[in-house]
Amino acid sequence: MITKRALFKQKSLLLVSLTIGAFSSANIVLANNSSVMPLTYASSKALENNPEVQEAWHVFKSSIYGVDAARSGYLPSVDVSASAGYERRNYGTEKEYNRNTAELSVTQMLYDGFRTSNTVERFERIQLIRYFELMSQAEQTVLEASIAFLDVQKFKELIELAEENLQQHESVYEQIEQSVGAGVARAADLEQISGRLSLAQSNVLTEYANLHDVTARYLRIVGELPVRDIKQAKLNEQNIPISINQALEVAYKNSPSFYASLYNIEAQKANAQAQKAAFHPNVDLSARYGSQDRDELGLNETRTEARVGIDITYNLYNGGLDNANLKQAYQDVNIAKYQRDQACVDIRQSLQIAYHNVKIIEQKIPTLDSYKNSSNRVKVAYRDQFDIGQRTLLDVLDAENEAFQSNRSYIEAQYDRQTAILTMLSEMGKLLPALNVMSEKFPTLKELTNDPLIHNVKNICPTYDVATTFKRRAFLQKKAQQDNAYMNVTALPRYLDIPAETNLTNSFTDDDNDGVANEQDTCPSTPPATNVDLSGCTLYSPQINSVEIGIPFPADSSDVRHEYMREIEKLAEYLKDNPDKKVEIQGHASLDGNEIYNRKLSEQRAFSVARILIEQYSIATNRVSSFGYGIDSPKINEVSVRANAVNRRIEAIITDS
Structure with missing residues (x-):
């Protein structure tokens, strides 16, 4: 020990x-x-x-210096050459002599097939x-x-x-x-x-x-x-x-x-364009001035020479090098x-x-x-x-x-x-x-x-939420067991909910069946059986842990229309009054249509509601999260007009911090 x-x-x-x-x-x-x-x-x-x-x-x-080196192609090239030496030959009038030469040359690129710019x-x-x-x-x-x-x-x-x-x-x-x-x-x-x-x-x-x-x-x-x-x-x-x-x-x-x-892609594209310059002529402006004190025969005669002109060179064939370089550059882009x-x-x-x-x-x-x-x-x-x-x-x-x-x-x-x-x-x-x-x-x-x-x-880079591929079975089973009125049914269109024999001339109209007349209802799509206040909006209580938010979305859209903002405002007020609570906004989709598309759409809808809570009502981001379940948790397991309306919904799961 x-x-x-x-x-x-x-x-x-x-x-x-x-x-x-x-x-x-x-x-x-x-x-x-x-x-x-x-x-x-x-x-x-x-x-x-x-x-x-x-x-x-x-x-x-x-x-940085690489860029400076590349830009030098725009500027002229200035060269000076000079020589002085002793020469000896076995022909001519003078067998031994000193010879001196000097030359100044300037070359300015006028056109190089855009090689320099690329x-x-x-x-x-x-x-x-x-x-x-x-x-x-x-x-x-x-x-x-x-x-x-x-x-x-x-x-x-x-x-x-x-x-x-x-x-x-x-x-x-x-x-x-x-x-x-x-x-x-x-x-x-x-x-x-x-x-x-x-x-x-x-x-x-x-x-x-x-x-x-x-x-x-x-x-x-x-x-x-x-x-x-x-x-x-x-x-x-x-x-x-x-x-x-x-x-x-x-x-x-x-x-x-x-x-x-x-x-890196842009750099390789520019390199490919530069390689194309090999298929273009080169045009240069050149000027030079030279001087020598003896001629080619060695005679002591000072000569000067000056030239200004335009030089054009164009390669016709070099063994396929330029073509190979261009193809290589294209592969570098890929x-x-x-x-x-x-x-x-x-x-x-x-x-x-x-x-x-x-x-x-x-x-x-x-x-x-x-x-x-x-x-x-x-x-x-x-x-x-x-x-x-x-x-x-x-x-x-x-x-x-x-x-x-x-x-x-x-x-x-x-x-x-x-x-x-x-x-x-x-x-x-x-x-x-x-x-x-x-x-x-x-x-x-x-x-x-x-x-x-x-x-x-x-x-x-298309985005995918890997977590949505899991059904979270234990969580969903627990949620299904909860006896919560908010989970029973979502807001339905009026024509799906009214029996045929109903007298439509009745002066009292309540499209969302929450017991509050339309003219007094500031939350016009509250799901039926939801506890509401006198204005027809969800009535939150300290014991609440799940609520369905009545926000009908247009087809293929995640935009929250102005007339349904009051429901989000009520949720925000509840969160402000209960700072120890968090909320997860869950988006659900109907069973019709492409599964991946529906999941992404449900994510976007949930995110839209969550963003409104954060940006417009100043709820802290660490208290709000969003999640798209897509078709993983339908209330009615079928494809029909009524089922689609029920399954297409937004839910708020409220938890302690």
Whole structure:
């Protein structure tokens, strides 16, 4: 068994290795600044010190000179040649003499088949590629630095938790040791607690080893050891999109790696155009002036010569080189397009995983918190009951271990969620602005180009919500079991709901059957059997957990018409009055039509309602989410006019924060 003294000796060695240099005066001075925005501090340091970022920065700077080199084709070429030497020959009148010559020539390109202009465009695109590669590397480095920072924080917390667990085991060990010495307890109990104490000691050492590893990783990425007394890092959850489709839309507009792939296509297209110049003539304006002090026969006679003219050259055949170069350039364009498609699917996969992780961990945290609180209460209760002989030692040790594991799981989930949010922001290309991190030496896109690339995301990268392919059976079954009046029927067109024998001349008309006359009804499509107020709008109560919102949508449309805004306003008022509540807007579609199209349409409709809650009624984005179920959860499992009207609906699922 590891002794307590040996444990503290090992802990001391680990602490020395972790904190050497962290207590230096420089880091202590920086601690005050970093405590304000710790993630920003760590990320800024990483941008300054990380070799990969510096490499990408100098690659970008190198591309600037490539543009300058390409632009030189527009400027004249000026050459000077001169010679002076001793010559000897066995013919002519003079056998030995000194001869001197000099010539100045100027050549200006007039036409080269647009090779120069296309080469300039190509290198300008390459410069933008290197810029976005720099931004991509900066995003990746900031992500790694932020995660490393969170890992250091996490394992510091886990060390405190493990040490507290060790203290509890040591306390029980001392109590059992005294009882065994007094003959009250059995020796087997001492062996049992000794084994558990060894495990608790091992847990502490494991957490210190983990802290050592993540600190080494932090040092590699950031370039310095973590500073002391850093405040807890807290992310602004306003940056979390309300749907995966919105997240993907943001990513395709901001992802540096995606833009690098787009500009790579433009660069290859410019290269192909430049290769076409080989099939055009070259036209140059040339001028030269030369002087020599002896003629070709060696006679001492000074001669001068000047010429100004236009030179035209046109290659007729060079073995098929130009044709091969052009075909190769076209293939390079195709390669770039597939690289763009690969960047698209990579972003889509990584972002969907990160976004889903955020949502899943968000749902797990309340459960883990409840598990943690219950385990802590059980631990205290079992310890008290053990003291009066109502619980066995095994019960106490199991309760201690379960409480330790539950607290550890809760802490890990908290940090895992922050890591998932950081990863999601990085995939969206929004991590740098979210953390307010940017090197002052990095230029902006506006400084590099006056004509930024515009692309049609829907054609290039269609969005898919992977989560909608799952039926969520357990959730749907639970929802189906709820006896809720709002789930019974949706708003139907008047001609579907009125019996044939009804007297239409009756002065009282109530098209949505909510008991409120049309002229007084400010919510004209409230589903029947819904509890409504005097104005015909949904009446919310603190116990409500699901409500169908009466918003009929036009065919193939996700636009919310003005006359149905009152229902959304009522929901917004309820959320403002109950700040501890969240809402998931669910879109459902009828069974007719294409399944994939219906799912996307239901997503768009749910997103439209969610966006109105956020943008027009200022409901926080972390309280509103949207989801499109498509045809997964029909109320009437058939295709008919009535069934389609019932199945085509919007529901609001209200939960606690």
